[in-house]
Amino acid sequence: MTHLNSPATxxxxxxxxxxxxxxxxxxxxxxxxxxxxxxxxxxxEIHAIVGENGAGKSTLIKLLTGVHPRSSGAVYWRGxxxxxxxxxxxxxxxxxxxxxxxxxxxxxTVAGNIFLGDEEMRAGLLDHKRMVRDGQKLLDxxxxxxxxxxxxxxxxxxxxxxxxxxxxxxxGAKFLIFDEPTAYLTxxxxxxxxxxxxxxxxxxxxxVYISHRLxxxxxLCDRVSVLRDxxxxxxxxxxxxxxxxxxxxMINRTIEQIYYKDSIPVGAAILETEKLSGDGFRxxxxxxxxxxxxxxxxxxxxxxxxxxxxxxxxxxASSGRISWQGRDVSIRNERQAMDLGIALAPExxxxxxxxxxxxxxxxxxxxxxxxxxxxxxxxxSKEVRAADRQxxxxxxxxxxxxxxxxSLSGGNQQKVxxxxxxxxxxKLFIFDEPTVGVDVGTKAExxxxxxxxxxxxxxxxxxSSYLPEVYELADTLHVFRGGSIVASHNHRDASHETILSEAxxx
Amino acid sequence: xxxxTIARTRPVGAGLGVFLGLTLLGLLAIMWLALSIExxxxxxxxxxxxLLRQTAFxxxxxxxxxxxxxxxxxxxxxxxxxxxxSMIVALLLTNDLGFASTITGAVTISLLIGxxxxxxxxxxxxxxxxxxxxxTLSTMYALRGIGLLITNGATISITNDAFTNxxxxxxxxxxxxxxxxxQIPSLVWMVVLVAxxxxxxxxxxxxxxxxxxxxxxxEAARLSGVNVKAITYVAYVLCSLFAAFVGVLxxxxxxxxxPTQGQGDELQSIASSVIGGASLFGAVGSVxxxxxxxxxLQTISNGANLLNVNSFWQTIITGALIIIVVYFDSLRRRxx
Numbered sequence: 001m002t003h004l005n006s007p008a009t010x011x012x013x014x015x016x017x018x019x020x021x022x023x024x025x026x027x028x029x030x031x032x033x034x035x036x037x038x039x040x041x042x043x044x045e046i047h048a049i050v051g052e053n054g055a056g057k058s059t060l061i062k063l064l065t066g067v068h069p070r071s072s073g074a075v076y077w078r079g080x081x082x083x084x085x086x087x088x089x090x091x092x093x094x095x096x097x098x099x100x101x102x103x104x105x106x107x108x109t110v111a112g113n114i115f116l117g118d119e120e121m122r123a124g125l126l127d128h129k130r131m132v133r134d135g136q137k138l139l140d141x142x143x144x145x146x147x148x149x150x151x152x153x154x155x156x157x158x159x160x161x162x163x164x165x166x167x168x169x170x171x172g173a174k175f176l177i178f179d180e181p182t183a184y185l186t187x188x189x190x191x192x193x194x195x196x197x198x199x200x201x202x203x204x205x206x207x208v209y210i211s212h213r214l215x216x217x218x219x220l221c222d223r224v225s226v227l228r229d230x231x232x233x234x235x236x237x238x239x240x241x242x243x244x245x246x247x248x249x250m251i252n253r254t255i256e257q258i259y260y261k262d263s264i265p266v267g268a269a270i271l272e273t274e275k276l277s278g279d280g281f282r283x284x285x286x287x288x289x290x291x292x293x294x295x296x297x298x299x300x301x302x303x304x305x306x307x308x309x310x311x312x313x314x315x316x317a318s319s320g321r322i323s324w325q326g327r328d329v330s331i332r333n334e335r336q337a338m339d340l341g342i343a344l345a346p347e348x349x350x351x352x353x354x355x356x357x358x359x360x361x362x363x364x365x366x367x368x369x370x371x372x373x374x375x376x377x378x379x380x381s382k383e384v385r386a387a388d389r390q391x392x393x394x395x396x397x398x399x400x401x402x403x404x405x406x407s408l409s410g411g412n413q414q415k416v417x418x419x420x421x422x423x424x425x426x427k428l429f430i431f432d433e434p435t436v437g438v439d440v441g442t443k444a445e446x447x448x449x450x451x452x453x454x455x456x457x458x459x460x461x462x463x464s465s466y467l468p469e470v471y472e473l474a475d476t477l478h479v480f481r482g483g484s485i486v487a488s489h490n491h492r493d494a495s496h497e498t499i500l501s502e503a504x505x506x
Numbered sequence: 507x508x509x510x511t512i513a514r515t516r517p518v519g520a521g522l523g524v525f526l527g528l529t530l531l532g533l534l535a536i537m538w539l540a541l542s543i544e545x546x547x548x549x550x551x552x553x554x555x556x557l558l559r560q561t562a563f564x565x566x567x568x569x570x571x572x573x574x575x576x577x578x579x580x581x582x583x584x585x586x587x588x589x590x591x592s593m594i595v596a597l598l599l600t601n602d603l604g605f606a607s608t609i610t611g612a613v614t615i616s617l618l619i620g621x622x623x624x625x626x627x628x629x630x631x632x633x634x635x636x637x638x639x640x641x642t643l644s645t646m647y648a649l650r651g652i653g654l655l656i657t658n659g660a661t662i663s664i665t666n667d668a669f670t671n672x673x674x675x676x677x678x679x680x681x682x683x684x685x686x687x688x689q690i691p692s693l694v695w696m697v698v699l700v701a702x703x704x705x706x707x708x709x710x711x712x713x714x715x716x717x718x719x720x721x722x723x724x725e726a727a728r729l730s731g732v733n734v735k736a737i738t739y740v741a742y743v744l745c746s747l748f749a750a751f752v753g754v755l756x757x758x759x760x761x762x763x764x765p766t767q768g769q770g771d772e773l774q775s776i777a778s779s780v781i782g783g784a785s786l787f788g789a790v791g792s793v794x795x796x797x798x799x800x801x802x803l804q805t806i807s808n809g810a811n812l813l814n815v816n817s818f819w820q821t822i823i824t825g826a827l828i829i830i831v832v833y834f835d836s837l838r839r840r841x842x
Contacts, residue, residue, distance in 0.1 A: 334728065334729060334731075335731060335733075338731045344729060346729060353726055353729070354723065354726050355718070355719050355722030355723045355726050355727065355789065356722065356723065357722050357789050357790070358718055358719065358722045358789060362715070362718070362719075363726075365715075366715070366719055366726075366727070366730040366732070367730040367731050369712035369715055369716075370712060372712075373711075373712050376711045376712070376713070377706070377710050377711055378710055378711060378712055378715065380710070420730065424731075
């Protein structure tokens, strides 16, 4: 499959345009998410869309699949203007999307999901047997080794994604959008998916392929369009471009401008673990000192999150030693961790980090209400001032401190999480994927925040699946694989390729 | 936005919107005005005092209910607790058990039993991981059964006049529009006694804040150092304690103890809470909201009686009102 895209191929991207976007525009309140995008998708091509987080890719998908109505502009399907007002209409035209986060019913069987909304019937009743049989045949035909009769939630996310693809295939999709399809897939699963995508293309299906992984774009796609800050900044034939070219288009600034790193003197050790083992990780020994960032890199499921959760007292370690500022401690619950001075900005902001339907000020003050109280009662003006100062210090863009956190952008939400812990006065900050879903500008701001934490003598553990980030920022970088540290590096002392192969294990 | 604007705004952002509060008060004013015009009997010191007395029970239940609802839970047992406690207090007062049969003793013991029931609810929800709906539904049934077992289905009449006179007493008053003297019923003062500390607790203490935090996102609250278990206990204990208090007040009003009393009050309290702006998804609610909500519900029932409207219509109107209020509230939320 690797030879499919030699750069010399002048395989014209198939037929006439099947879907044309004209000045497509979308605003969410004050946010201009998509700015007058003109784009034409040719029938039977694989068209990649790349861009930083927050560049407008997901908004574009949501407009194309009818999830959100557009603010202005026009969409033509086979030359005919279409409103795309709801998902039903999009599916009716043959526009389907396979999302990164699977949107299926976890309690139904695989077959039940494939046939959902279009069940096979016999005498007015569901024909389960036939659906399982036909579903199995479909899965086999597609080359997925998946059973059709198991409950969906028993599969991995990667496998569920394949089920979603099979479902779209069955619906007779003519225009199929893949949103980061390989994010959670194993290599074999990804290979099976690519084979499927090529087969779909051969059958005349138009594919829109959205991915952060540029190597996949070059392997699979015919053309690539780049979005930046909601605007289309260019469309290239894949043979006419290269990775550096695309990255320059995507971020419009140099690496140095984004990654901000002061030389901060490293001080005394804050946290040391020695052969710490627990559920999902074993024999982890790391040391975090004042003024340094310790990066933990690895693939999803490599044990990094489990390890830091354990340090934070979530699931106490089964063996090994933790020492805090030179003193042996056992951290049995989160409260203890927080009292020591450990703060955790969790991976899933929405699930664990924030009270979304409460105010910005409320969230910032949540860990420190005790400090803002006189006896049992909260000092209202102190509370307002504390939140106010934090909003200014961390530069959270919000209309008021009573504004709900859910009304903020992803980046500003992340700033609330960080501001919350700054308020708490922690000594060791654990950031689990601090810049997921955050645009480049906000990323740079978050990195500056990290630097200011370090200056004040804090230490940072940063978990990231985004290699450039840990690579550029971490003073010490530990590579995780299968629950263990397989390699450790000093700042930029190994190449990206080396670190990546250590993480993957090839 | 300027710093000054930020500084002046209230920091909670989770209480009842001023808009909704005014809407509800406006609705109440319109209903009262219409009833005053339509009937000669509504706007009399007597009827209003009566309306307020009827409201008192549901209002107190609804305040407790709101605490639980703010945490994202629900308490279906408040009506059963109310009936059960009315029986307990009647039993204590009609027997000769020394201190336990004095008014002070009987009321104290009754309230402590309420606390015990609340602890049991929280234990089920927090320690056993049961859904609040199931946990409190079970105690709703169980308490009715236990009560009937104890009394053998009989109603206990309370002979202690000092106790039963309480609900007829009043404290302070003011001249009514027709020149008569409006006596503020003691039951209304009981609502004040519960509502004022509850308001301070909910809006000005950190435990109140934590209730909202838990209702919004348990995990985030826990990771912020909030003792989620303890705060959940507080919510359920307060709810059952208030329900027990209502049980005592009910016994003073009707002079009997009967475990089947208070049926349907759990739904009335939930309705008052919701009409008063609380969200069953948690993290939204206030103390004044459910009180106004209870007053609206009682006004519907009182007004319907005076207008000789078929009592079946009262329930239909209540149902329609809940849908309308919640719909407007969801419209308001969607806009944000």
